[in-house]
Each structure stands twice: as structure tokens, then as C-alpha cells.
Amino acid sequence: MPGVTPPTTVHRPLRLYGRSGELAVLDTLLTRLRRGDGGALALTAPPGTGRTALLDHAVAAHRSRGPVLHTVAAPAERWVPHSGVHALLCGAPDVGAAGASGRGPIEGAGDGVSRDAPGPGDLDHVLRDGLPPVALLGLLRRLGAERPLLVCVDDADLWDPDSRAALVFAARRLGPGSRVAVLIGSGDEGAVAGLPALRLGPLDDDAAAALLDRLTGCGADADRGDPVVRAELVREAGGNPRLLTDLTARLTPDQLAGRTPLPHPLPGADDVLAAHAARLGHLPAATRTLLLIAAAAHEHEAEGAGADLALVCRAAASAAASDVAPVHRAAASAAVSDLAPHSPGATAGALQLVGDRVHFREPLMRRALLHRAPPHRRRAVHDLLAGLLGPGFASLVQRACAAAGPDALLAGALEAAAVDRPHAERAAALARAAALTPDEAARAARYTAAAEQTRLAGDPGRARALLARAGTRPGHPAAHHVRGLLVLGDGPAPDAHEILLDAARLLAPRDPGRARDALLGAAEAAWAAGDALGYLDALTRIPAAAAGPGLAHYRDGMCAVLRGRLGEGHALLRRCLASATRSHDPETLLRAGAAGLVLGDLDATCRAGARALAAVRASGADALLPQALEHLAYAELRAGRHARARAHALDGLRAARRTGRPNAAAPLHAVLALAASVESGTRECAAHADAALAGAAPHGLVQATTLATWAQARADLAAGRPAEAAARLEPLVGPGPRRGHFATRMLAVPCYVEASVLSGRRAVRGGGADPVAEAVAEFAVWASRTTDPQVPAQLARCRALLAPAGEVAGRYGEALAHHGRAGGDFEQARTRLLFGSWLRRRRRTREAREPLRDALVGFERCGAAAWAARAGGELRAAGEAVEAPGPSGSAAPLAALTPQQQRIARCVAEGATNREVALRLSVSTRTVDHHLRNVFAALGVRSRTELAGLLRTGPEDPYGPPGLQDRDEKEAAHP
Template structure:
């Protein structure tokens, strides 16, 4: 019989390139005759066994030498030397010391060290032990003793897999964390591809699986394996809770089975008490203490669970007055291992302890089993008790569901209200009521900043055509993560459905539709959405905003600006962040840049104080843009970077595109072409598929401004020409006029202007800009108009125009625009050989660029000044040498993206390369800069 020649490649390990490199280094040293040891620690399911198997397979494939390998058997934990017996039994040949003798008589640590060195004397030996924390104490102690003494020349390497490193002190340890987003997504692709459903996985289902697995590869595989093709494709709703986690949860629970009964009960109380808390908040320590006393637990159980980490294998940790589980899966495992009856009893006890005494009638000295939902006392204060009652319920309970819904109101946070409404939906027997509560839970989840979870809750609503609230939430989610046209139509539909019975939410839908139309640059659609807002459903400031914006866009500029100024005054006293943001938009439309900055700052403060979290990226975006218009580029960049992180955290890629555009504009002043191109490419990559005309216009303007700073006036004019001139590629209606001064400058310097003659598009743009200047109170507009006219003027008139522009700048302030005019004036003087006169404005321009941090423009100003005959040093990079100078241009782009918080997949999409390419370059970046993590990389770039 002919033996098979098929070579089976090992299963790919996703997201473990760093760990594999460390193991390969250890094996490389072993091949050259040097030994060592490494402890791989991880919670169950993180791939510790797969890494050990890979190391063993690599050692055997290279025929380096023998292998001893074993996995702990929990049943033999109390049998001395059983672990070493299993390890020695795996030897490929006879040993100097019989394994049976070791089990019978034992072995000293010194004898084990000598034995291992003898086995590795002829050929390098690899020792692999998995689940070593489950070995008997004697075997573990001997192995640790021997491993500590293996080093150069020993020809023995020991790799140990364990749940924690407490028993292996003194040995090099590597702790496995969860997979990052890219690796988890790639693993899910591999799993679904193997099941033949890779192209059919619904995005919402995909997001829920990744969220539930939380980077645990074994858990992800288990969850995906239990779903049918209809589940994966989103044709039927996902079961809840998702099946498939039992294996991982049992492994976690098994680590706690050896604890005393009282301690396990305390862990169950701690796990159950988190059900009414926001995610990640932990457990109230005082409540846990009261519950323990009520359950009859003694002080020893409390000491063991809270004060002695080794006693609970690190299950609980105290942080001030809160108690947290070491990992969310540990908490889930505790609940999973308890019987349903025991869980309900614990939840019932907690509900009794949480019920306010004042909520009870005077005739009852003790808390009732369940407060009636008809009592006025069932307000937000009772919400934690009601959530615990819901957890204790054995089945549907409409009365309890009604009480939960009644209590899920302000001042409770949106996340708490969402969780309560989702539980109320699960307890509801009526299908329509259940769907309405799931839709309301999705809305509060979206406001809490969890877009993925909101979509998962919407999936439970089903396809009920009469579900108006679900239409609204879907539209608002699409507004932040979807084509703007889709969001616009969805929100108009939601408004029509909600108007007869819910005018307030119908108003929210219409305002969202108007925002979508603004983002996609459709002025007519924006007007249509605004005119649908009835005066009866709006406050006076909103009516002023509606009428003012409509008047401006219809050409009644004076009337509209008067209304918008009153709107700015009215909203300046508001506390609602959405109202303040509208006031900021109105201020920008009339040119009140300082008013826009004030509104943006107040909106940001309001969001940080009281939420909702979903508005944080928008508040930072509006403030960053207003600061940009005011010429404060460093502030704009700081706010935009924070907003970018918030947009990614809350699942709002459309807002991220706008923020990238703002960052590109800031970089076109501060950092030059490379950083500007990175952000502009990211903005355009998101703006194109989703039809975000405003982000695309700003990004193109930023690229043109960076070209101007670098002296590439022809390229700048080519970028701006389609945005400024009429045609299908015309820029956004609210921002195209802002780019006209750059367009005029680029066209004149590139020789593309016809110096004001008839039919010249540059002269036409200046004429339109002049009309716009009369309608705005933007303090920079008159100076910019005079500068444009100076660029187009005859030589006899140009100097007067430049002087006029500089006089306007003196009144308006703003270093950057002032310096640009000085630069152009000085260059004009130099070209007319008036070099001595040119040095003054050029020197002032250089100083101003340095003062406002416009490093991208310093080089241009210093070059002009040198050409005028003055010795000037080349501008130095801010903060010393550039840490990225050692990298290639592609590596620099990737490093900047990663430092801003982008995942490898996001970087790949942004730069149009594969994820594998990003991973390859990122490893080289880490090596070149001497960093080991994304956090360190961000710190290096920040310096």
C-alpha cells in the first residue's frame, strides 16, 4: 500500500503573529543549541493550545529533535507526580528513568533537570505541557525548578500553557489577549467560508457574533457553528441568548468548582447583581455585602472572595466601592453553571434588597414580592429592583413588563433604559407591544453610542410594516453609517408614519432627513425636509432656524440672516446639545464664526455632562470645524482627533469621514502634503460610497491647499476648478465659496487666469465671491476678496489692493490668512524686483506662519525670503527630528493611521491595500521605531 504524500498545512492562527514570532525565536535558539522556557497564559478559548500545537508541529517538521508533550488531566490533580508520569510516557523511546517508577517513588527536581539535559544531549529537546495549572503540585514544582535552570547550552526548551502564571513565577510569561477586530473578522470569514455561507452573512448578524465573542476565537467558532444558514443570512431573527458558548463557559466555570460553596454563592450574587448595572460598571460592593448577609454567608466567604485573589483564581477584583469580575466570561460562566432555580432565587433576593421602602404602603412593614406597576412608586428609582424581578421571572409577565417600561425613563442613562426595555420586550406576550419595546430599546441603545447593538435589537423587531419607531432608528443609524440618500428617504418615511400619533419623533425624523440632505449636498432636498416641519411642532428657535435657512437658500438673504441671528441668540441660552449644534450651524451660515465656536463648546460640555453618547462625535466635529474657520488649526486638530476616536467607538463612519476632512484641512496648514493626503484619502474613501458631498468638498479643498503650500499651484487649480465652477461635480452648496480664494490664488500662480477678461472662470468666481461677501459677516471675507482682486489686478492697481486686504486683516485678526496675504504681496513685489520692499511682508509672513504653527507654509515663505536676498535657515521640524524619517512613505501613512486608532482593516480600506500588506508593514514599523504596541506607536508619534 502506497503511503499518502499529502501535506496538511497547519490551521492558520489569526491575530497571533506576534506570539508566533516569539515562539519561533525560542525554537530558533533551540536549533542552535540554546534552551529556554516560556509560559503561555490565557483564559479558556483564547488559543493557548493551538499555539502549543503549532510549536510542537514546527519542531517536528524540521526534524530538530524529540518532543515530550502532555496535557493535564483534572481527575489526576491530587495524584502526586501524575503530571510528570504522563509527560515521560510521551517519550519516543526508552528513558533512563522509568515513568512508572516516577509515579511510584517520585522524582526530585534535580533529577528531572538532569534527565531533561540527558534527553537533549544528542538532539535538541522540546517539552510542551498544556493546562499545567491542572497538574499535581509535585509535578508542577519540579518542572518549574528545572525550567528556571535551562538556558545557553542546555539544548532543552520548555513551553508551558496555563490559565494563570501564579504557579510559574520566575519564568518568562506571555499572556494572550483577545483577538483584535481585524483578526476576529478574518476568523469569522474563514469559519463561514468553510460552512459555505461566507457571502451570505448579514452585516448585523456578523456584528452581533463579533460582539458576543469579544475576541475569543473558540467562542466565536462555537457561536457561528450553532447558527443555521437562515440565521446567518438574517432571514430569521437570532436566538437570544446565542447558543454555542457552553463549551467555553464550562471551561471558565471549571476553574471555580474547587471553591467552597459559600464562595461560589457569593460569586453568583456578584454576577447576578450586575444585571441591572450598565455594561462594565461592576457590582455595588455595599449591595453585595447586604446580599451576602441576607443569604447567611459568613465573613470567611467575603474574605476569600474579595481579599484573597488566589482563593478565587482572580475571579473578583475590588476597585473602590465597586467589585468587578476579572473577565466578562467569568461572570457569564458563574451564571451559566448555576441552575435556573438557584439563579431565580438569587435575583429575587436582590430585587427585595433593591426595592425602596418608601415605595410600599404603610400597612406592609416588609417589601412585597413585587410592587404593582399601577402604583405611582414604580418610577426610575425602582428600575434596578424591577430588572432583578425580570431576571427572576420564570416566563412572560405583562404586568412586570409594563412596570419596567414605566420605570425606564429619565434621569436613567440611555444604556440602562435600553436594557430595561429589552427585558420588558422579552416578557411581553403581545407581538406588537414586544416589537415596539424592542424598537424603543434600539433607539436608546443608539443614543448610548452602541450602533451594533442597536441593529441587533432592531433585528428582533421583525418585518412588521406598522413599526414606525423601527423605521426612525434605522434611518438615524443609516445617517451615521450608510448612504446619505438612503438615510434621507428612510427618515422621510419614518416622519410620515410617526406624524399622526407621535409628533415629537416625527420632528426628529424630519430634522434627520434635513441633515442627510445637507451631507449629500442636495439643497432642494434640504429645503423640502425643512418645509415639512410644522410650526406647531417646533420651538421658536427651531422655527427661526427653519425659516431663516429656507430664506437664505431661496435668495432672500437679508431676511434669512436676520432670522438666523435671532436663532443664534435664542439657542445660546439652551442646554440641549442638539439645539446648540443647530445654533452653531446658523452662526456659520451668517458668518458668525465666534458664535459658532461658543455654540460648539457649549454643546460639547452638555454632551459630556448628560449625554447622549451618540452626539459626542457630532459635537466635536462641529466645534472642530468652527475652530478651523476661526483659524485655530491646532485646536481644530485636537477636537477632530478626539471626535474621530469617538466616531469609531460609537460606530459612526460617516462622521469619521467628515472629521478626516477637517483633519486634512488642519494638516494642509500644519503638516504638509503627506498627513493631509492620508486624511483626505480617508475622507474621500468614506464620502464616495455614501454620497457625502460636504466631506468630499472639504477633503479636495484640503489637498489643493497642501499643493499650494508645496508650490504645486497647477495641481491645486485642477483640484478646485470642478468644485468652484458650475457643473455636475460642483462642490457642496454651503462650502464651495470658502474654497474660492484658494482657487483664485492657484489659478493665477499657475497662469490659468485670464486677468479678469470676459468669460474667464476665475473672474466669474471672484464676482460670485464678492456677492457672497456682502451677505456674510465672516470677518475674513472682505480681506480675502481684496486679495483675490489684487491677484487679478493690473500691476498699477495690485499694490493698492494688497494694502486694502492687509487693512481688512488688521481689523479681522487671524494669523494664517493675514500671513497668506503678506506672502502673496511679498512675492508680487519680489517678482517686480522690488526686493527690499518685499522682505518686510515676507518676513512678517514667515513669523506669522511660525506663530500659528503653519509648518507647511513656512518653507514657502522662507524660500521667497531667500529669493529676496535675505539669509534664512530652513524651518526645523516641530519638536525635533521627525520619528517617522526612518520609514518609507507607505510605512509613514500606515503608522499615522494606526496611531489615530484605526484597525488594520480600516487602514487597508483607506489606503486601498490588503490587510496582509498592512500587517507586514506594521511589523516593520514596530521594528524600525523600537515599539511593541499600538499604544507605544501613538505615544511616539504624539511626541
């Protein structure tokens, strides 16, 4: 007989996505069990959420360490008394031996402890006469006496009541020293009341996406399929892993890849929805009718709003007197009374009452009730609700749900009634109207309108799914407009620009208003991409007839400014800003804020930004919320209010994530990086700048890239690294392909000039041109175009940095005079810091102390900690006693050093070379050499490594920064 080759496949347990917290709880329970301490835990969750997988994990983890009693309830036996305990004890150890020895029945009297393991006769006794709870407790303790015992019961809510009561009784009394742990899985929290419970919630989006990757065979670097399909699957599954698995399994490879349309509704939900509905099958007919009415009453409400209790009660009372359900009025009234506050309830825990609103504890339960109800009964309930609601939007929604097929009149009435509804409700109504529309073109138009409203409501994934139903035929150019706006939110900005231009061309003959909006979207995309010509092109295509006065002022003013006609442009932008004070339209106010930034009127810009934010929140257009918060945060930042800017940017970042707009997240990270470059220092600034650059690079967001790079350079300056700052900024402010954004690059010029001068980085290009002087000349031209009050002071500061020695003091005096008129602690403190540092380098230390002291106070007043540390170091070097900041434990070794020696010691301990220290402190290398010899002698160290270890520059590495030990040994031994 030929040999049989055993299988070589290694079966690994499935990964449980998004359940790390639950796994940790189970592992803790099992660890305590192995140490001899028992306990009990109930896992409560609706079907499909992974409860069984968690219980199987616990069983597999314990099986090699001790005995396991594991059973799953059989719903068909739920009315057989004691059938659950019988099924559980069938898996008890030594059943066969017990049967052979003819051991007696399990005892329930006396001490209540079984003398031996159960045999077949014992199990017959259990099924016939039952097992008292005390006897079950004793039996479990007996079985766990030698080795720790794990008892695991799944679907305990489907056990017979006697078995469930006995098991819960026993589980409550198992604790330290019992050597028995009980895990109970239940779909109903009430079935395991009194036990410690862990409720499984739905998977979050990240866990669902990871599970979807495994289901579709996508690795970390593989093509993850069509994003629209993925978003629709995750949304439809609602965090239920089994439902996500079933939905994915029913789609073809072409559907998953987006090559063929998705079916609607998605197939594969039947099993999970049937499991949810089955949990209610034992309820009385009146209660099931009540639940169906409550589920149907949610249909005309906003998502998450619940159903009106009064309407549900009226409908249940009417159902008892109609043909909706063959139940008596008294039975229906009794079921309705269970919804009263503080009532124990007879609806199996499916409903909860919040004020006067009825909610389903599990959204899938509501879907299951509507999905599994017979069509004629479900339509009867919807018709009943429509009659009770009377004329209006809600009644039309219920009539649409009751429709058995297309109905053009009903679709038109529903679309008309939804005009004034919030975006999300209007989108749902338009989608229903589209489903009822027999004409293909009208149906596509309504799906497109639904997609547009869904995008405004902040759900781009759902918007794309609705757009896919509309199709992409040339006869529906509005779909191209919506698609372009979606790409503008989370795709490459140049792509969005081209799509929106194409949409405007197609829409112009039939819908001038929508064509205008498409052109404004194309202009926004070009602005984000740093494409000045594309921005001008999009604006100039807007015809005067479609613009209106406010938009016309904005269009003509921006075009005039970009073409160099400053007087004309500024006058038009001021009219745009003034006219917006009477508007409540969010987009009009956002454009007014942009006009204010170009003008440099920062106070007016902040006011317009605050009004735009209020208008967005009032309108419910969540898609505009990240943009409104970004505009306001940036305006506050330009005005020097860094704390406010940070608060608004953090709100905007949360809104961008919630509404699926990563292109809005990148500039918000850049604003946070700029705020951190003032307040928090290098580490936080680097984190936000890296996030901004990571999001901006693949989508061509040049403005976000420019702001993030400027933030990094400003943090470098605060930390005393001018060479690094100059290297970052030179490509942005100079000519070439890496040039920064046309509207924001000039803001970085003062930092570039400061960094270049302090680092000595003023390389002359071919032809003898000085790039720093060229940047200052361009900045002077830009300064003449703006009314930003800080710019004249910054220009004077730049000229002071480049001026001959005899003119420097006068230039700084001019800059400080401008600061006095403009206000702003941070920029004024920076000018005082540079002036004081220049005086100190000229050995005018007594004169240097006053501007340095004022700079320190100014930085402290605006919360610029890193800059205050730099000013404090300069002030100490000028001979004034200032408390030196630094890590704990470093003050004592430095106490014996002079202020200048302390600064040099800290820089060297951070890993800087002598040349880098000289550049950072604005002294010569010879001076650093001299002081460092004295530092080594005073502290008794022989190398830079020993100095770093003495000062303990960082908690991660007590011997100093990485790479310090690799310094040139000659420099370390002979500083």
C-alpha cells in the same frame, strides 16, 4: 489487491488571527533553544482563547529539530499523585529500549540526575513513589544533552499539585546552557507563579472579523454577509476565537446572510461556557455560591462597573441562612472574607477587588456561572438580591432576571423606572422589559426603544440586532426612524434621507415629536450629501406646532438664507444663536453652532460648539460625540485656530471609530487635512484627504469631499504647484455635476483664483466667459451674505490678483486693511506673500521685502511651516539673506549659488521641468534656462540627475524623485 491512492490534500496549519505578538515571543524562545539556551514560559489564558493552538504551533515548529515531550492534562486524574509527570514521561525517547534493557529506576538521591531515559519500570516507580523535583530537573537536562528538548504541558492548572510543583520547580532553574525549554499552558495564573508569563487577551475586532471571514468562507473581495449578523457574532464572542467558531457553526447560511432572523440567545456557547465553569467545579460549595452571587449582582450595574462588595457580602451571609445553598454560615463567611483587600483568596482567581467593587477577571466566567447554574438556584439568587436592594431600578432588574416567563406588570415597571437612567443602562432595561412583554406590538416597541438608546450609547451593531428583534412591520414606524439614523451614521446619506422622510410620514399621525426628529435627521442627511433642495424640503415639512421657538427660528432662518432672503434669514439665525445660550440640550446647541457658521460669527460658533460638546459628554450620548467634535473642530479651523482644530478633530476621529460612525470620520479627516495643509505640508494632508475621500465617495458625502479637495489644493499651493491646485478646484467652484457642496464650495474660491492666476490657467469657455472672473463675481455675492471677518479681505485679494497693473497695489492695500480689522495670521500672511511676490516680479525688490518679511513672520507665528518655506524662498529671491530650509547635507553644495539659483536648483532636483519651475517661481522660462546653466557650471554637474544626486532630495532615493531620469534628454543636457 487494488492499490490505495494516497491522499493529495496538503494540510496547512491554521492561521492564528491576532496573535502575531505571541508568535514572535514563542519563535524567540525556540530560536534561543536551537542555539543551546533553554528557558521557560507560561501561557495563561481562559478556555477558547487560542492557548492550545499556540502551544501546538511551538511543538510543530520544534519537532523536526529536536525531541519533544508534549502532554495535555487529564482533569479526571488531577487528584492522582504524580499522574501529570507520569503522563509527560510516557512520551520520553527510548522508552521501549529502556524497558528491554531493564534499566533501573530513576534516581532521586545523590546528584539527582537520571542515568538513563525512563523505562516502563521507571514510570511505575514514578506513579507509585513520586519523583522529587530535583530528580525531574536532572532528568530533563539529561534528555536535552544531545539535542535541544522542548517540554510542552497544556492545562497545567488541571494537573495534580505534586506534578505541577515539580514541573514549575524544574522550569524555574532552566536557563542559558540547559538546552531545555519548558512551555506551560494554564488557565490559572497562580498555578504557574514565579515563571515568566504571557497572558493571552481577547482578539481585537479586526482579528475577530478576519477569523469570521475564514469561518464563513469570505475572501477579501467577496460578499462578507450581513453586517448586523457579523457585529452580533463578534460582540457575543467577546474576542474568544473558539466561541466565535462555535457560534458561527450553529447558524444556517440564511441566518448568516441575514435572510432569516437570528435566534436569541445565539446557540453554540455551551461548550466554551462549560469549560469556564468547570474550572470552578473543585471549589467548596460556599465559594461557588459566592461567585454566583457576584455574577448575579453585576446584572443591574452599568457594564464594566462591577458589583457592590457590601451587597455581595450581605447576600452571601443571607444565603448561608436560607435555602439558596446548603452551606453553613461559617463557610459562607470564610468565602466572603477572601474578597478582603490583600487576601490570598479562595475563588480560583476568578474575582478581583477594585476599591469597593467586585469584578470578574474574565467576562465569560461571569456568563458561564449564570448560564450553567440550575435555573431554580439562579432565580433564587436573583430574588435574594432583589429583596436586599429594596424598591427601585436595581431591584426591578433583579426581579426581571428571576422571572420564569412573561410578566406584563414587571415589564411596565422596569420601563418606567429606566427613564432617567444613562443610555446604555436604559437600553439594557428596555431589552429585558421587551423579553418579558407578552403582547407582540408592545414587545416590538420596547425593542425599538432599546435599539434607539443603544444607538445613542454608541453601539450601532447592537442597536441593529435589537432592531431586528423588533421587526419591520408597518405598525411600528419608530423602527424606520431608528434604522434611518443608523444608516445616517454608516451608510449612504441619500438612502438615510429617504428612509427618514418615510419614517416621518408614518410617524406624523401618531407621534409628532418623533416625526419632527426624523425630519431633522433627513435634513442632516441632505446637508451631508450636498442636496440643498432636499435640505429645504425636510425643514419645511416640520410643522410649526412641533418646532418650538428655537427650532422654528433655525428652520425659518436657514430656509430664508438658502432662498436668498438674507436680511430675514440672518435675523432669525441670530435669534436662534442667542436663545441657545440658555439651553443645555446637545442638539439645540449643535443647531446653534450651524447657525453661527452660516452667519459667519465664528467666535459665537466656537462658544456654542464648546457648550454642545460639554452637553453631549454630560448626557452620555456617545453617538453625538463625533458630530459635536466635528462641529467644534470646523469652527476653530474657520477661526484660524488650526492647532485647536486638529486636537478636536483627532478626538472626534477616535470617537467615530469607537462608536462605529464612519460617516462622521470622513469630515473629521477632511478637517485634519485642512489643518495639515497649513501646518504639516503635503504628505500628512494627502493621507487625511485620501482617507476622507475614501470614506465619502461610497456614501455620497459631498461636504467631506469638498473640504478634502480644498485641503489638497491648499497644500499644492504651499508646495508651489499652482497648476495642480487649479485643476483640483475648478470642478468644485464651477458649474457642472462635480460642483462642490452648496455651503462650503465658496470657501475654496480664494485658493482657486490664486492657483489659476499663478499658473496662467485662465482658459476662456465658449462665449468668451472667464471662469476665474465668474468665480470671483459669485464669491462677491456670497461675501455680502456672511459676517465672516476674513471674507472681505479674501475678496479684495482675489480682485487684486485679477486687477490691471495700475490697480493691484491699491487692491492689496484694501485687503490688508480688512485683515487689520479681522485679525488672523494665516490669511493675512497669504495676502502679504502674494503682494510681495507681485512686487518682486515687477522688479520692485526693495518694496517687496517688507511684505515678504511680514508674511514669513506671520506663517511662522501660526505654525505654517510649508507656507513659511515658500515665503522664505520669495524673500531670498528678493535679495534678503534668509536661512534656507532643506534636508541635511544640501546646504554645502548650494552655498556657492545665489538665492534665486538655489530655488531653481531645488525645484529641478525635485523633478520639475523648466516650465514648471518658471510657473512655481513666477519667472519666465528664459530666466530659468539662464540660471540653470549657471547652476550646472557652478556645481560641476552635467545633468538634472547628477544635480538631484548631489542635493539628495529624499532619503528613499538618493538620485532624486522617480521619473527624473526619464526627463527629456535634450532638456537635461542643454538646459
